[in-house]
Amino acid sequence: MESKRKAVKSPQNPPARAFPHKHLLGIEGLSPQEIQILLDLADSYVEQNRAENKKTDLLRGRTLINLFFENSTRTRTSFELAGKRLGGDTINMAVSTSSIKKGETLIDTAMTLNAMHPDILCVRHPHSGAVQLLAEKVNCSVVNGGDGTHEHPTQALLDAQTIRRRYGKIEGLSVAISGDVLHSRVARSNMCLLTTMGAKVRLVAPPTLLPTDVERYGVDIFHNLEDGISGCDIVMMLRLQTERMQGMYVPSIREYFRFYGLTKEKLNAANPDALVMHPGPMNRGVEIDSELADDIDRSLIREQVEMGVAVRMAVFEVLTRNKLNKAQ
């Protein structure tokens, strides 16, 4: 299986020039070609992950640290698995419960980590921009595992990967992103990636859950779900956080589900073969109807999880190769 993967993409590729970044902090700033490289590479890892022997030794001898300031079992596991399958030494640090409580600042944490000489840091942080600040203070590569309401680049890449494998393309597709866009880093990264790759993006949300001037991303805005998904190929639902439901953003769960919850009936407004995505974890009966979430013909939710590992492996590979190429 290793040889098959190499046949798709040789270990000498991609050259450093093709993906010249030290870090992956966001989708913003990536060119269509750079995104393409990551997706092509991820494709080959999908095959590898489905094979019996899932491991390679590309990251042998390298140290990857998952530095999560926010709880997230599934993303952390996905990063961990990606690192391990490439043969790296992966460790997890849940910072929220230890150093921070003792008064250590983010910069202190960076300095401490730097002294341990990791090769890649995968960081999730509740504050926008914190991952970038960390990246400025460490010597290794940093992958943004989600910072505040800013970006979640590997989620957008895995979403794009899922879409591309189903439709064979991203360009020209019509994608509706529906739900709590205001608080969603997934939405921001996806808006950037999908528009960069030539998809037509629509946002569907109550006005209270849309960021100011969001139309400047080159997206169309809708406040009615059926209108918003009309004629769409993909309907990407976002998680509504329960603390938003009471009062100030959205009056109640039942009102939200009535007007913005996706059901099989409402999905009829989209293209006949439209597919549904969700970054998870889902609030069943809030943003999506359970029946639809579990419908394997319409829902890509499980496939998204699978693509997550492959995409993160691809990200680790390009960042490591950059380092290798520079060393040479």
Added chain:
Amino acid sequence: MSLGPTIYFNVRLLDPATGLDSIGALLTQDGIVVDYGPGLDKNSLPSKARMIDCTGLCLSPGFIDIRVHLREPGEEYKETIETAGQAAATGGVTAMVCLPNTQPPVDDVSVVEFIARRAREAKLVKVYTYGTVTRATEGEQLTEMGLLSEAGAVAFTDGTKAISNAMVMSRALSYASGFGLIIVQHPEEPFLAKDGVMNESEISTRLGLPGIPTAAEAIMLERDIRLVEMTGGRYHAAHISTADGVAIVRAAKNRGLSITCDTAPHYFALNENAIGDYRSFAKLSPPLRSEDDRLAVVSALADGTIDIIASDHSPQDQESKRLPFIQAECGAIGLETLLPLTLELVHNGELSLLAALEKITSKPATLFNLPGGKLQRGAPADIVLFDPNKPWVLREENFSSKSKNSPYDGRPVQGIVHETIVDGRSVFKFAP
């Protein structure tokens, strides 16, 4: 029950929506306006029709009152949907929008449905309702505006309470805009108005009553207008009472913002002098203002800054009003006095008859997206016949409303409703 053809002829047809003002006839059948116009040929009309000679009378679309306290559910001893319906019919009002400050408040679909059911049972005039903007009008959590609107709520307001938290107001405007709904504000800064019972002026000083400054209205309007700019929401200011308020709305409208407003007859027919020696019937919210404010309200009605005249019908029982001025409840009944007081503007030469009628027919219908408010073939026959010149005196004992709290008792007026017709049915007929 089928309603046979009825012809109202020799009548002055008035339709502010189209500018029609001409002697003619109107034919209704089965509750619908079949035809109308100055040239309606009697010979082409059904021969078995009931013929009603309306010489000397005007016929206009039924009045639409967007600000009525029904007091039901919760305070049925002050007014019920049925008694308010009778008062409305007496006043020529064929459709009213009731405020949500009931007990319980209209913050749940079940209350909207209750009001609709009681209105159907009363079978008088058409009853619509507002939903509250915040739960229990506490000013904190938004109500289920989408579901309430689906159930029939036509717009949203916390009624007699201002939405004081700027973030809540901003979210309300923003959320409602997703459904194209209007937020109606009681524009009064609550901390400035907190202990006040009348206009802050030389008179309040003399009477020793705590005053509410006109700035309370201006400050809230200025703030809300900023929020409208920020959110793009639809905003309606209720019962504007001050010269400053009028100027602020005028400036905002000139800037093209989606802002409308109304006033109540009290604010153009009375001033703070009506309080006299502590007459609690003249205790209103917002309070009666100075003569300068009253004149500014009249000018704003004339130049279109104020879009709508609403009665602000607020029935209060004796126990709520016969108290020391400070302790008495605010409010005056208004459904039955809406027409004669509005016509005062016409008789004083301040507004044309059509312009005055526009503020109680087509404007409220258009702005609140309600059916009616104009003469239309095929539309339900919601019409009113009135004599615009008949002099009479407003008397407490003649009011149909369950409560009698009117500051106009004994006031000579001109203009009286002769007949109110809803869906072709006569719901009120004047008996001299």
